[in-house]
Amino acid sequence: MRIEVDEDLCCGAGSCVLAAPTVFDQNDDDGTVLLLDPAPGAELGAAVREAAARCPTAAIRVV
Amino acid sequence: MVHSRAAGNHAARPFPTARPIGCPFDPPAAFTQAREECPITPLRYPDGHIGHLVTGLGAARAVLADPRFSSLPAGKRSPVKVPGSELSTDALPAGMFVNMDPPEHTRYRRLLSKHFTIRRVRELRPRIQEMTDRLLDAMADQGGPADLVKAFAKPLPTLVTSELLGLPEADRAEFGRHVDVLFSLSTSGEEMRRSMATLGGMLHALIAAARKNPGTDILGRLTVETDLSDEELLGITIVLLIAGLETTTNMLALGTYALLRHPGQLAALRADWSLMDDAVEELLRYLSVVQIGPIRVAAEDFDFEGRSVRKGQVVTVSLPAANRDPLGFEDPDTFDIRRGTTRHVAFGNGPHQCMGHHLARLELAIGYESLLRRFPRLELAAAAEGIATREMMVTYGVRELPVRW
Numbered sequence: 001m002r003i004e005v006d007e008d009l010c011c012g013a014g015s016c017v018l019a020a021p022t023v024f025d026q027n028d029d030d031g032t033v034l035l036l037d038p039a040p041g042a043e044l045g046a047a048v049r050e051a052a053a054r055c056p057t058a059a060i061r062v063v
Numbered sequence: 064m065v066h067s068r069a070a071g072n073h074a075a076r077p078f079p080t081a082r083p084i085g086c087p088f089d090p091p092a093a094f095t096q097a098r099e100e101c102p103i104t105p106l107r108y109p110d111g112h113i114g115h116l117v118t119g120l121g122a123a124r125a126v127l128a129d130p131r132f133s134s135l136p137a138g139k140r141s142p143v144k145v146p147g148s149e150l151s152t153d154a155l156p157a158g159m160f161v162n163m164d165p166p167e168h169t170r171y172r173r174l175l176s177k178h179f180t181i182r183r184v185r186e187l188r189p190r191i192q193e194m195t196d197r198l199l200d201a202m203a204d205q206g207g208p209a210d211l212v213k214a215f216a217k218p219l220p221t222l223v224t225s226e227l228l229g230l231p232e233a234d235r236a237e238f239g240r241h242v243d244v245l246f247s248l249s250t251s252g253e254e255m256r257r258s259m260a261t262l263g264g265m266l267h268a269l270i271a272a273a274r275k276n277p278g279t280d281i282l283g284r285l286t287v288e289t290d291l292s293d294e295e296l297l298g299i300t301i302v303l304l305i306a307g308l309e310t311t312t313n314m315l316a317l318g319t320y321a322l323l324r325h326p327g328q329l330a331a332l333r334a335d336w337s338l339m340d341d342a343v344e345e346l347l348r349y350l351s352v353v354q355i356g357p358i359r360v361a362a363e364d365f366d367f368e369g370r371s372v373r374k375g376q377v378v379t380v381s382l383p384a385a386n387r388d389p390l391g392f393e394d395p396d397t398f399d400i401r402r403g404t405t406r407h408v409a410f411g412n413g414p415h416q417c418m419g420h421h422l423a424r425l426e427l428a429i430g431y432e433s434l435l436r437r438f439p440r441l442e443l444a445a446a447a448e449g450i451a452t453r454e455m456m457v458t459y460g461v462r463e464l465p466v467r468w
């Protein structure tokens with residue numbers, strides 16, 4: 001599983017961090033998403049898909 | 064004979080406001096009818112304008128995330144007449160980013176989001192707990208019965224916001240009084256304007272003080288870290304007040320009411336406090352206190368989910384309706400604190416999704432749990448029929464909640 005985030009779309013809501021805290025974090029400067037782990041293991045699949053679904057601006061893509 | 068001009072709009076309905084008798088928590092039944100026709104249906108505004116009403120969860124998310132639906136004030140109208148809507152928006156200060164589209168909106172959001180990240184919000188936990196405990200101490204000292212709105216649900220968010228803005232403790236009571244006037248149901252337009260002017264003065268003074276002697280609160284940090292003008296800071300502060308106070312207050316009071324009216328659910332929560340986060344999510348979904356809007360204006364002509372949308376048409380999303388969509392939630396009208404879903408739209412969606420959602424969740428979790436733990440026998444001190452609700456207001460809730468313990 002590979003993850004792409006579009007920082008331009010991100011509005012810094014941080015919902016991804018709640019859903020998958022080991023994969024996403026928020027930048028301390030502007031609240032936008034920080035990808036901690038661009039290729040998380042399959043065991044995180046559900047959490048990552050939840051993060052992508054909850055992202056209000058569809059800034060997260062799972063490929 | 065069908066009038067030809069109205070032919071395409073014959074089904075346009077006014078915005079539903081009548082909630083079912085006997086259940087203060089269910090949205091008006093007319094939303095369900097509308098959703099069964101189509102997740103987007105024609106809507107008639109008070110001035111005769113025909114726009115759209117969004118009642119489906121998928122459509123609500125899609126509208127709020129679609130840049131063709133603009134947040135700019137031009138042409139926007141409310142689907143019902145609400146208090147304060149007659150106030151002119153011309154005099155609003157700069158920096159009110161709720162009424163902006165990207166990229167202007169993005170600029171403000173980027174400057175502010177850092178103060179509302181999960182990390183920052185979690186640092187506030189001990190302070191919020193302290194303020195909560197102090198309010199509950201005062202309630203216990205006074206003895207019941209008490210109006211929970213006045214004693215707890217109103218002051219807690221006001222105190223938290225004062226803290227965020229760095230308002231000196233000594234000014235908080237006066238600040239709270241004017242905020243009350245602004246949000247009161249019985250206030251005349253004239254009174255409202257006066258309180259707005261007084262609050263404006265207080266906020267200007269606060270901004271001047273932050274420039275001179277910046278603290279670690281949001282205003283202090285913004286004066287140091289950004290080149291925002293005083294007027295922009297004023298606009299931002301007003302947005303934080305408007306967006307964060309009434310919403311949280313009504314969630315605290317209406318949420319407590321909902322728990323008291325569902326004793327089985329309340330007992331389950333009391334037996335296992337680890338259900339609290341799920342209970343907060345379910346209360347947010349089930350109650351959806353933002354009951355009028357978000358409102359958007361179509362920026363161009365286009366087809367949207369099978370509907371033709373014309374430039375300038377006003378679109379009103381019903382969050383309570385979307386959060387009861389059977390396509391999104393099993394048994395949507397059942398209140399179930401174990402539901403464990405976070406995919407509701409109580410905080411909106413898209414680039415304007417609530418910036419304070421982590422803070423709101425924390426205030427609610429601390430607020431409900433501390434209240435229920437402090438008063439193990441908390442109960443209503445009035446018959447359910449006697450508890451008046453806030454119809455026709457942007458934010459739904461109870462006007463008063465008499466409780467004893």
Ligand code: HEM
Nearest residue numbers: 161306307310311314353357409410411415417418419423
């Ligand atoms: C339970 C309480 C709350 C609820 C239900 C709620 C709900 C909402 C909703 C539905 C929106 C979207 C408006 C739109 O799309 O036009 C919104 C926006 C916003 N909320 Fe909240 N809110 C709550 C608490 C708070 C708190 C505590 C704060 C901060 C102190 C806050 C700050 C904001 C801001 C700044 C916006 C505007 C964001 C933007 O336009 O980019 N909210 N809120």
Ligand code: SF4
Nearest residue numbers: 010011013014016055
């Ligand atoms: S949920 Fe989406 S918008 Fe929010 S921080 Fe994560 S990527 Fe950004």
